[in-house]
Amino acid sequence: MAVAKRTFDVVIVGAGGSGMRAALALSEAGLKVAVLSKVFPTRSHTVAAQGGIAASLGNISEDNWHWHMYDTVKGSDYLGDQDAIEFMCRAAPEVVYELEHFGMPFDRLENGTIYQRSFGGHMQDYGKSPVQRACAAADRTGHALLHTLYQKNMQSNTIFFVEWMALDLIRDEDGDVLGVVAMEIETSEVMVLQARATLFATGGAARIFQASTNAYINTGDGLGMAARAGIPLEDMEFFQFHPTGVYGAGVLISEGVRGEGGYLLNKDGERFMLRYAPNAQDLASRDVVSRAIATEIKEGRGCGKHGDHVLLKVDHIGDAVIRQRLPGIRDISLKFAHVDPAQDPIPVVPTAHYMMGGIPTNYHGQVVAPYKTGPEEVVQGFYAVGECACVSVHGANRLGCNSLLDLLVFGREVARQIIEDLQRNPHPKPLPHDAAERPLARLARLKSQKNGESVAEVGVEMRRVMQNHCGVFRFPDLLAQGVEKIRTVAERVKNTMINDQSKVFNTACVEALELDNLIEVAQATMVSAAARQESRGGHARDDYPERDDDHWLKHSLYFSQGQKLDYKPVRLKPLTVESFPLKARVY
Numbered sequence: 232m233a234v235a236k237r238t239f240d241v242v243i244v245g246a247g248g249s250g251m252r253a254a255l256a257l258s259e260a261g262l263k264v265a266v267l268s269k270v271f272p273t274r275s276h277t278v279a280a281q282g283g284i285a286a287s288l289g290n291i292s293e294d295n296w297h298w299h300m301y302d303t304v305k306g307s308d309y310l311g312d313q314d315a316i317e318f319m320c321r322a323a324p325e326v327v328y329e330l331e332h333f334g335m336p337f338d339r340l341e342n343g344t345i346y347q348r349s350f351g352g353h354m355q356d357y358g359k360s361p362v363q364r365a366c367a368a369a370d371r372t373g374h375a376l377l378h379t380l381y382q383k384n385m386q387s388n389t390i391f392f393v394e395w396m397a398l399d400l401i402r403d404e405d406g407d408v409l410g411v412v413a414m415e416i417e418t419s420e421v422m423v424l425q426a427r428a429t430l431f432a433t434g435g436a437a438r439i440f441q442a443s444t445n446a447y448i449n450t451g452d453g454l455g456m457a458a459r460a461g462i463p464l465e466d467m468e469f470f471q472f473h474p475t476g477v478y479g480a481g482v483l484i485s486e487g488v489r490g491e492g493g494y495l496l497n498k499d500g501e502r503f504m505l506r507y508a509p510n511a512q513d514l515a516s517r518d519v520v521s522r523a524i525a526t527e528i529k530e531g532r533g534c535g536k537h538g539d540h541v542l543l544k545v546d547h548i549g550d551a552v553i554r555q556r557l558p559g560i561r562d563i564s565l566k567f568a569h570v571d572p573a574q575d576p577i578p579v580v581p582t583a584h585y586m587m588g589g590i591p592t593n594y595h596g597q598v599v600a601p602y603k604t605g606p607e608e609v610v611q612g613f614y615a616v617g618e619c620a621c622v623s624v625h626g627a628n629r630l631g632c633n634s635l636l637d638l639l640v641f642g643r644e645v646a647r648q649i650i651e652d653l654q655r656n657p658h659p660k661p662l663p664h665d666a667a668e669r670p671l672a673r674l675a676r677l678k679s680q681k682n683g684e685s686v687a688e689v690g691v692e693m694r695r696v697m698q699n700h701c702g703v704f705r706f707p708d709l710l711a712q713g714v715e716k717i718r719t720v721a722e723r724v725k726n727t728m729i730n731d732q733s734k735v736f737n738t739a740c741v742e743a744l745e746l747d748n749l750i751e752v753a754q755a756t757m758v759s760a761a762a763r764q765e766s767r768g769g770h771a772r773d774d775y776p777e778r779d780d781d782h783w784l785k786h787s788l789y790f791s792q793g794q795k796l797d798y799k800p801v802r803l804k805p806l807t808v809e810s811f812p813l814k815a816r817v818y
C-alpha cells in the first residue's frame with residue numbers, strides 16, 4: 232500500500248515540556264521541525280505538574296548547585312549517573328531564568344524574585360536541614376510552563392501535528408533511525424515522517440498500574456516503539472509511588488502541600504513520619520514516605536472503615552494561604568475527596584506516579600544502545616528526552632521538581648546536540664522499502680480481527696497484575712507469579728479486537744495501539760523487578776530489604792526480544808567535582 236511521506240530536519244514525538252523545549256531551540260536555529268502529539272500540545276501531562284521546578288536560586292534560603300547535586304545523588308539511592316546529575320544541577324538556575332525571560336508567570340516574592348518552596352529531599356548543606364528550592368507558579372507550575380513554551384514555539388514556526396499518533400520507528404539495516412510512521416487519529420490516515428533526527432519526548436507510563444496520578448495518554452508509546460525496534464529499556468523496575476494520591480481517585484496532591492507545612496497522620500492521630508525520618512520528617516524522599524504509609528496501613532494503623540489510607544492535615548496553615556499558594560489542591564480535594572482542606576484532612580494513599588527508567592541516553596540526549604550483538608554505541612539519528620528517557624539523573628528514585636528541571640535542561644541540550652550532529656549529516660538516508668509494513672499490518676489485523684478479546688478487559692487485567700504483583704513492596708512469590716501472569720496478558724494483547732469501528736474519533740483503535748505499548752513497559756518492569764535482588768529507591772523487596780552495592784550498583788537493560796536482561800555500570804564520576812561516596816540513605 233502506498234503511504235504518503237513528508238520530510239523534515241527533525242521529527243519530535245511529544246509536545247510536553249521536554250519536546251517543546253527542544254523544538255523551540257531547534258526551530259529558532261532555523262531547522263524544519265515537526266512535533267507530533269496525541270492530544271493538543273498544551274494538554275500533555277506536563278500541564279498537570281503542580282509543585283515546581285528545582286533550581287538553587289537561593290531566593291529565600293541559602294543554596295548552591297553542589298547541595299542540589301548531593302540531594303539528587305542521594306535521592307537516586309546512588310543509581311543516578313553523576314556526570315548527568317552534575318550537568319543538570321549546574322544548569323538549573325540558567326534554564327529557570329531562561330523561562331522567566333520567555334515570559335513564564337512565576338509567583339513572586341516581595342522583592343520581585345521568583346518564589347521558592349520546600350520539597351521532599353531538598354536540603355541545605357549536604358542533607359542538614361530543609362531548603363526552599365522549588366520555583367513555583369502557585370500549584371500550577373506545569374500549566375504555566377507548558378503554555379509559555381507553546382507560545383514561544385508558535386512564534387518560532389514549529390510545525391505541530393495535533394492528534395497524530397506515532398506508531399513505529401523506522402530503523403534501517405545499519406541500525407540508524409530515519410523517522411517514524413504515524414497515524415492521524417481522526418481519519419486513520421497513515422504517513423511516513425522522514426527525518427535526519429528523530430527525538431522521542433513521549434512522557435511516562437505509570438498507566439501500567441491501576442492507581443496512577445498520570446493522564447490516560449501516558450501509555451509509554453516511545454518505550455514500546457523503541458523496544459520493538461530492538462532498543463533496550465533501562466532501569467524499568469524503578470517506578471515512583473507518590474505518597475499522596477487522593478484515596479480512591481488517584482489524583483495527585485502535590486508534595487508542595489507538605490512543603491507549605493502540611494503533614495501526615497495515622498488513625499491514632501500520630502505524626503508517624505517522625506518515627507521514619509526524624510530529620511526530614513514529612514519532607515523525606517518520596518519512596519521513604521510511601522513505604523512509611525504502606526507500613527502504617529499494613530500494621531493496622533490506617534484510617535477509615537477499611538484502614539487503607541492515611542490523612543494529610545493542612546487546615547493549620549489557614550484558608551488564606553491555601554487559597555493563595557494551593558488553589559488547585561483545594562479544588563482537587565473538594566472535587567475528588569469531598570473535603571475542604573481548610574477544615575478537614577485529605578485522605579491519601581501511595582499512587583504510581585513517575586517512571587525513573589526509560590530509553591537509555593547519555594546526557595546529550597543521544598540514545599545509546601547495543602545493535603544486534605555489538606557493543607553499546609550512539610544510535611545514529613535517534614534521541615530521547617524527558618520522562619521517556621533514562622539519562623539517568625533520577626536513578627532509583629526521583630526527587631520532586633527534578634523532572635520539570637530534567638525536561639528543560641536536557642530539552643535544551645538535546646537540541647544543541649542535534650544541531651551539531653546535523654551539520655555532519657546534511658542529507659537524509661534513503662528509507663527502507665518496508666518502512667511502514669509492521670504498523671500497517673498491525674492496523675489491518677486489528678480492524679479485521681473477529682472473535683478477539685476486548686482491549687478494555689485485557690487492559691484492566693494488565694493493570695491489576697502490575698498493581699498486585701509489583702507495587703510499593705515487592706514479594707518474591709508475587710513477583711515470580713507476576714512474570715508469568717503478565718506474559719499471559721501479553722499473549723492476550725496480540726489477540727485483541729476493536730469492538731466499535733464506527734466511532735468518529737477512532738478511539739478504540741488508539742486504545743488498542745496504546746495497549747501494545749503499555750504491555751511492553753509492563754513486561755519490562757515486571758521482569759526487571761523480579762531479577763533485582765536488593766532494595767533501592769522505588770524498588771523495595773520484602774526478601775532483600777537492604778541495598779546491595781557489591782552486586783547491584785548497576786543499571787539494568789531489558790531487551791524485549793527474548794525478554795533478556797543485561798546490566799551496565801553506573802557512571803559514578805561527575806564532570807568536574809569529586810564523586811559523592813556511597814552512604815546509607817537516612818533522612
Ligand SMILES: Cc1cc2nc3c(=O)[nH]c(=O)nc-3n(C[C@H](O)[C@H](O)[C@H](O)COP(=O)(O)OP(=O)(O)OC[C@H]3O[C@@H](n4cnc5c(N)ncnc54)[C@H](O)[C@@H]3O)c2cc1C
Binds near residue numbers: 278
Ligand atoms: C500530576 C502530576 C504532577 C507532577 N508534578 C510535578 C512537579 O511539580 N514537578 C516536577 O518536576 N515534576 C512533576 N511531575 C512529573 C512531570 O510533570 C513529568 O515527568 C513531565 O511533565 C513529563 O514531561 P514529558 O515532556 O516527558 O512528557 P509529557 O508532558 O507527558 O508529554 C508527552 C507527550 O508525548 C505525546 N505522545 C505520547 N505518545 C505519543 C505518540 N505515540 N504519538 C504522538 N505523540 C505522543 C503526548 O501527546 C504528549 O504531547 C508531575 C507529574 C504528574 C503526573
